[in-house]
Amino acid sequence: MFEVRIHSRGGQGGVTAAKLLAGAALHDGKYATACPFYGAERRGAPVVSFVRIDDRPIKIYSQIREPDLVVVLDASVMETVDVLHGLKTGGRVFVNSAHPREFAGYRAAHADLTGIALKENLVVAGSPILNTPVIGALAKAGIVSPGSATAAIREMFSDERNVRAAEAAYREMSA
Amino acid sequence: MVVIAEIPSTEYVLNCTSACAGCGDSLALRYVLKAAGPDTILVMPASCTAAFQGVYPKTAYALPVVNIAFAAAAASASGLSTFLRAKGKKTKVVVYAGDGATLDIGLSAVSGAFERRTDFLYVCYDNEAYGNTGMQRSGATPIGAKTTTTPAGKPEIKKDIDTIIAAHEPPYQATACAAYPQDLFRKVQKALTFEGPTFVHILTPCPPGWRYSAEKTVEMGKLAVKSGIWALYERENGKLVICAPTKAAMKKPVPLEEYLAPQGRFKGIDSATVALLKGRIAENFRRLAAEEAGS
Amino acid sequence: MRKISTGNKAVAEAVALARPDVVAAYPITPQSDIVETIAEFVAAGKLDTKYIPVESEHSSMAACIGAGIAGARTFTATSSHGLAYMHEMTNWAAGARLPVVMANVNRSLAPGWNIWVEHSDAIQERDTGWLQIWVSTVQEAYDTTLMAFRISEHNDVLLPVMINLDGFTLSHIMQPLDTVEPGDFIPPIHLPDPVDPAHPAGYGTITGPADQFRFRYKMEQAMQDAKAVIAETEQDFARRFGRTYSAAEEYRAGDADVVVVALGTLGKEAEVAVDILRDEGIKAGSVRPRWFRPFPDLDLAGKELVVIDRDYSFGFGGVLAHEIRSKYLTKVFSVIAGLGGQEVTYDDIAEFVRKRRIGEEFWFGVSDHV
Numbered sequence: 157m158f159e160v161r162i163h164s165r166g167g168q169g170g171v172t173a174a175k176l177l178a179g180a181a182l183h184d185g186k187y188a189t190a191c192p193f194y195g196a197e198r199r200g201a202p203v204v205s206f207v208r209i210d211d212r213p214i215k216i217y218s219q220i221r222e223p224d225l226v227v228v229l230d231a232s233v234m235e236t237v238d239v240l241h242g243l244k245t246g247g248r249v250f251v252n253s254a255h256p257r258e259f260a261g262y263r264a265a266h267a268d269l270t271g272i273a274l275k276e277n278l279v280v281a282g283s284p285i286l287n288t289p290v291i292g293a294l295a296k297a298g299i300v301s302p303g304s305a306t307a308a309i310r311e312m313f314s315d316e317r318n319v320r321a322a323e324a325a326y327r328e329m330s331a
Numbered sequence: 332m333v334v335i336a337e338i339p340s341t342e343y344v345l346n347c348t349s350a351c352a353g354c355g356d357s358l359a360l361r362y363v364l365k366a367a368g369p370d371t372i373l374v375m376p377a378s379c380t381a382a383f384q385g386v387y388p389k390t391a392y393a394l395p396v397v398n399i400a401f402a403a404a405a406a407s408a409s410g411l412s413t414f415l416r417a418k419g420k421k422t423k424v425v426v427y428a429g430d431g432a433t434l435d436i437g438l439s440a441v442s443g444a445f446e447r448r449t450d451f452l453y454v455c456y457d458n459e460a461y462g463n464t465g466m467q468r469s470g471a472t473p474i475g476a477k478t479t480t481t482p483a484g485k486p487e488i489k490k491d492i493d494t495i496i497a498a499h500e501p502p503y504q505a506t507a508c509a510a511y512p513q514d515l516f517r518k519v520q521k522a523l524t525f526e527g528p529t530f531v532h533i534l535t536p537c538p539p540g541w542r543y544s545a546e547k548t549v550e551m552g553k554l555a556v557k558s559g560i561w562a563l564y565e566r567e568n569g570k571l572v573i574c575a576p577t578k579a580a581m582k583k584p585v586p587l588e589e590y591l592a593p594q595g596r597f598k599g600i601d602s603a604t605v606a607l608l609k610g611r612i613a614e615n616f617r618r619l620a621a622e623e624a625g626s
Numbered sequence: 627m628r629k630i631s632t633g634n635k636a637v638a639e640a641v642a643l644a645r646p647d648v649v650a651a652y653p654i655t656p657q658s659d660i661v662e663t664i665a666e667f668v669a670a671g672k673l674d675t676k677y678i679p680v681e682s683e684h685s686s687m688a689a690c691i692g693a694g695i696a697g698a699r700t701f702t703a704t705s706s707h708g709l710a711y712m713h714e715m716t717n718w719a720a721g722a723r724l725p726v727v728m729a730n731v732n733r734s735l736a737p738g739w740n741i742w743v744e745h746s747d748a749i750q751e752r753d754t755g756w757l758q759i760w761v762s763t764v765q766e767a768y769d770t771t772l773m774a775f776r777i778s779e780h781n782d783v784l785l786p787v788m789i790n791l792d793g794f795t796l797s798h799i800m801q802p803l804d805t806v807e808p809g810d811f812i813p814p815i816h817l818p819d820p821v822d823p824a825h826p827a828g829y830g831t832i833t834g835p836a837d838q839f840r841f842r843y844k845m846e847q848a849m850q851d852a853k854a855v856i857a858e859t860e861q862d863f864a865r866r867f868g869r870t871y872s873a874a875e876e877y878r879a880g881d882a883d884v885v886v887v888a889l890g891t892l893g894k895e896a897e898v899a900v901d902i903l904r905d906e907g908i909k910a911g912s913v914r915p916r917w918f919r920p921f922p923d924l925d926l927a928g929k930e931l932v933v934i935d936r937d938y939s940f941g942f943g944g945v946l947a948h949e950i951r952s953k954y955l956t957k958v959f960s961v962i963a964g965l966g967g968q969e970v971t972y973d974d975i976a977e978f979v980r981k982r983r984i985g986e987e988f989w990f991g992v993s994d995h996v
Contacts, residue, residue, distance in 0.1 A: 178800050179630045190630070190800040200352055215898050217795045217891040218971040282544065311629075377707075377739070387738055398739055400707060402682060435681035436652070436711075467653040467662065468679055479662040480653070480679050483669040 510552025542595025720755030742967020882911030
C-alpha cells in the first residue's frame with residue numbers, strides 16, 4: 157500500500173487533488189481511497205488530505221500515520237505545520253515551489269505549480285488552480301501513470317488547460 | 332449619531348478566530364458586544380459565530396457563552412433571563428443567532444419568548460443562508476439567489492422576520508447592517524435600555540455564501556442599503572423611524588444591478604426576478620414611508 | 627461504470643435511481659451534501675422528484691409522512707441532532723407503517739458541539755420500529771440504499787428503513803464505486819391504503835387501550851417478516867448485480883477463537899487487525915453486523931467476543947455489547963471506543979483483542995493502556 161498526505165490551505169483544492177489522484181490510480185487498475193481530514197476548517201486554514209493506493213481493497217479509515225509521500229501544495233503551511241511528521245524513512249516530499257527544497261533524510265522534488273497555473277491562466281476567484289498540475293507532477297514521480305492522470309483530469313474538468321498544466325508540471329518536475 | 336471615538340475600545344472578540352476572510356458576521360459581532368458590555372451572557376445556537384468561537388478548551392469571546400441546540404436559543408434565553416431576574420440580577424441576556432436559527436428552525440421559540448415578554452435582546456445576524464453547514468438556502472435567502480439547495484435560484488421571496496416580530500409588539504426593534512457599525516452600535520445600546528423583548532436584525536454580507544471577493548464586504552453592505560434591498564429603520568414602542576441612509580436611498584436609490592452584479596449567487600438571475608425585486612423595494616419604501624408618516 | 631465517489635454522493639446517486647416522489651430535508655453536517663446532490667439533480671432536470679427544503683428536521687419527517695400517507699415514495703437524510711429533533715416523528719413514521727427511507731450520517735450529540743462519528747444518534751432510535759442497517763464502504767452504501775426502498779415497501783414489511791453511515795469516515799471518504807442500471811429491481815411503490823377522498827378513513831385516530839397493543843404487535847410481526855424479505859432482496863441483488871450481502875459480514879470467523887464485533891467502518895477496519903493477529907498466531911476473526919433492527923442471527927457460538935461500541939447507554943453500558951450478551955447469554959469484553967470521532971486504528975483493535983478481559987468493560991483512551 158502506498159500512502160500520500162497532501163498539505164494545503166482551505167479553498168486551494170487539496171481535497172480535489174486527493175480525488176484526482178485516487179481517480180488516476182483507479183484508471184491504473186488499482187484500488188484507491190481518499191479522504192480530507194476535517195478540523196475546524198475555514199478558507200485559508202491549513203488542511204490535510206489523505207490518499208491510499210493498493211492493488212487490493214483498502215479497509216483502513218483511520219488517518220495515515222506514516223506516509224510514503226508528502227505533497228505540499230502551499231509552502232507557507234510549513235511555517236506552522238510539521239509536514240514531515242511520520243514520513244517513512246526514505247520517504248519523498250514534493251513541494252509546490254519555484255526553487256529546490258531540501259529535507260534532510262528525505263528525497264525531495266519540486267515544481268512551480270503556481271507559475272504553471274498562472275501561465276495557463278488556470279485561475280479561479282483570484283487563486284491559481286494547483287490540483288490538476290500536481291497530478292502531472294505525481295505522474296512524473298511514478299505514483300500514477302501519465303495516461304491515467306490525464307484521464308482522471310478529463311473526467312472531472314472539461315477545460316483542457318487543466319491537462320496542459322498537468323503536462324507542463326510533468327515536464328518541469330525535478331527528480 | 333455615535334462617533335467612532337465614543338465606541339469603547341475593549342474587544343470582546345479575541346484575535347485569530349477561524350472566521351472566513353471578509354466575514355460580515357464577525358464585524359457585526361464586535362460592535363454588538365462592545366455595545367452590550369461586560370455584564371452580559373450570550374446565548375448562541377449552532378451558527379458560524381458558534382463555529383469560529385473555537386474549539387475546546389478555548390473560546391474566542393471574552394464573555395460567557397451558552398452554546399445551545401439550533402432551535403432552542405430563544406427558549407433557553409427565556410429560561411436564563413427569567414431566573415436571573417428572579418434573583419434580582421440585571422445581567423444582560425443576549426441571543427446572537429443566525430437567520431436559519433431565527434427564521435426557520437427556531438421561529439416557534441422566538442415567537443414564544445416574545446409573546447411571553449422575555450427580558451432579553453435577540454440579535455439575528457443574517458447572511459441569507461445556512462452558512463455554517465455550507466450555504467444551503469434558508470427562509471432568509473432572497474428570491475433568485477443560488478445556494479447549494481437552490482442551484483437554479485431560490486423561487487420564493489425572503490421571509491420578513493421583522494414584520495413577524497413587529498406583530499409581537501416588542502418595545503424596540505431595529506434593522507442594521509455590518510457596513511454601518513456606528514448605527515449598529517447605537518441600536519444595540521438603545522435596545523438594551525429597554526426591558527425586553529427587543530430585536531436587532533443585522534445584514535452580514537458573506538464572501539463564500541454570496542460569492543464575492545472577500546475584501547468587498549463593507550461595499551456589499553453599503554450597496555444593500557443604498558439600493559434599498561435592505562432598509563435601515565427602528566421601531567420604538569411601535570413608532571417607526573427610518574434611518575438616514577435609507578431615507579437617502581428612498582430619494583435616489585443606487586440601481587439594484589450594482590448590488591447584484593458582483594455576487595456569484597445572483598449570476599444568471601433573470602430580468603423578471605430583478606424586476607420583481609425592484610418592485611418589492613419600491614413597495615417596501617411606500618409601506619415604510621406611510622407607516623412613518625401615519626405614526 | 628466504475629468511478630471514485632464519497633459515501634454521501636453514492637447514497638444520493640442510488641436515491642436518484644430509486645426515483646422518490648418526495649424528498650423533504652434539512653441540512654446538517656456531515657450529511658448536507660446528500661440532499662444538496664439530490665437538489666442539484668432535480669434542478670438539472672435529471673430527477674423528477676419534488677424537493678421540499680423544510681425548516682427543521684421535525685418537519686422533514688412530518689413532510690415525508692404526509693406525502694407517504696398519500697402513497698408517495700419518500701426519502702430524507704439527517705444526522706445527530708437532526709435525528710434527535712425528528713424523534714417524535716420517526717416514531718410516527720414507523721407506527722404509521724410508512725416505507726420512508728432515510729440515510730443517517732452518524733454523528734455525536736452535543737454538548738460538547740462535536741461533528742464527528744458516533745453511533746449514539748441512531749442507537750437512540752433503536753426502539754422506534756425502524757429497520758436499521760450500518761454500512762461500511764461506499765459501495766455498500768450505494769447498494770444498500772437501492773435495496774432499502776424495495777425492502778421497506780414490501781407488503782410484508784411497510785416499515786421505514788434507516789441506513790447508517792459513519793460521519794466523515796464514510797460519508798466523506800472517496801472509494802471506488804461500481805454503479806448499476808437497476809432495471810426493475812425496485813418495483814413501483816404500491817401502498818395498500820393510501821389516503822383518498824373516495825375512501826374516507828382516519829389515519830392515526832384516537833385508539834383505546836383495547837386496540838393499541840394490537841397495532842404494536844403487528845409492527846413486530848412485520849419486523850420479523852422483514853428478515854425473509856431482506857434475505858430475498860439481498861439474494862436477488864446478488865443474482866442481478868454480482869455483489870453478495872447478508873445480515874452480517876464475517877471475516878475469517880469460521881475457525882476463530884476470538885471474534886471482534888463492531889458496526890460500521892470500525893467493523894471493516896477490524897479485518898485489518900484480524901490479519902495482523904492471525905500472523906501472530908492468534909485465531910482471530912470479525913463479525914460485522916449490518917442489520918441491527920431486526921437484530922440478526924450471528925454465528926458467535928464457542929468464541930470469545932470483543933465487542934466495540936461507538937455508543938453508550940449511561941447507567942448501563944455499551945448497547946451492542948448488551949444486545950449480544952442478552953441474545954447469546956454470554957459474557958463479552960466490552961470496549962467503548964470511537965465516541966465523538968475518537969480515532970481508533972487497526973492497531974488499537976488488535977490490542978483490544980490481545981489484552982481482552984472477558985466480562986469487563988473498557989473505555990478506550992481513559993486509561994493509559996488496555
